[in-house]
Amino acid sequence: MVSKGDLAAVLASLLPAPGSGGLVGADALRCARALGVDGVAVSVTVGSGLNELLWSTPGVSTQLEDLQFTLGEGPGPEVAASGTAVSVPDLMREPVDRWPVLLPEGLALGIRAVFCLPLLAGSACLGTMTLQRARPGPLEEIPLADAWIVTHALTAALVQDAGQWGAFAAAEDGSDFYRAAVHQATGMISVQAGVSLAEALIRLRAHAFRHGRPLNEVAEDVVARRVHFRHDDGDGRAPLAGGGTEGP
Structure with missing residues (x-):
């Protein structure tokens, strides 16, 4: 388990620098380690069923995000549509008909557990944060609470940096x-x-x-x-x- 100081460093790295037009210093790998998972990916909604990958750990998390985007199914699309978190402690035990194509593809990537949280601004879901792990099992109470803190920080950074969020929201x-x-x-x-x-x-x-x-x-x-x-x-x-x- 990481210290609260480690989590504080991750949160500080998510703050946008004045006039930067983006999230500066955000280290996805450090964030994943702080939350006790193997990888993390954050996507923001840009309208018309599209989303944009904002940042992610390299490898499996990026592949999972691209796979969900290609298929239009998985925890990310579910959370983006509902604004409600999705927790799958073991992909091998998940009903096949939930994500018929994504489940075998996710297992082939070596993913056994996936947790997806919404980036909520009021009732609006601005995007998603997806955590994945090669080990099955639920996300424990403290890492889960920390993950929600990270989503709040990400949402605040997006909303506060009007230039960055405006670019996502208005892009054609x-x-x-x-x-x-x-x-x-x-x-x-x-x-x-x-x-x-x-x-x-x-x-x-x-x-x-x-x-x-x-x-x-x-x-x-x-x-x-x-x-x-x-x-x-x-x-x-x-x-x-x-x-x-x-x-x-």
Whole structure:
């Protein structure tokens, strides 16, 4: 168990420097160690079913966050939609029908326990903090309480730094974001296929999953116009450039 001094250092590192436009000095690995988990990832909501990875420990946590974003299922999407924390002490004991695709993928990454907390500003969920661990078992009372403290600090930092949060909330193309291509591709597909942004993201995710490719990679193809989602041709499928087809 880490000392309260260690936790205080983590919290101090989450404070934005004046005029910085972002969270400065935030060390995700140090945060994970302070909370007694193997990894942590924080994503913020940017609208239309999209979220942006703000920071994370490298490796498994980043992979889990990308996997949830590609599939549109998992603790992160659940928490973002409900504003309620999700705790899964053992992925192997979780009903398969809860996250039918994510569960086996998460286990393949070596994850046995996952805990996801909302970043709440009043009743609004601004994002999520997901903790993962290779060892099964619940998050103990003190680390859980500390995790909630971290979420409050993260939320306060986002809200107080108006420039940073304003960029997330108002962004249209997300050109400076980790998932910049996904934000851009979603808008392009919406226009190409004549569908809403939410439907465009569903189609992009479906294509990435069907072809076993990372979502960012497929999005880059859309932005580069190597893949094109056209208006439905009458049978519920949208032709793609290069002779492929994409279902709704």
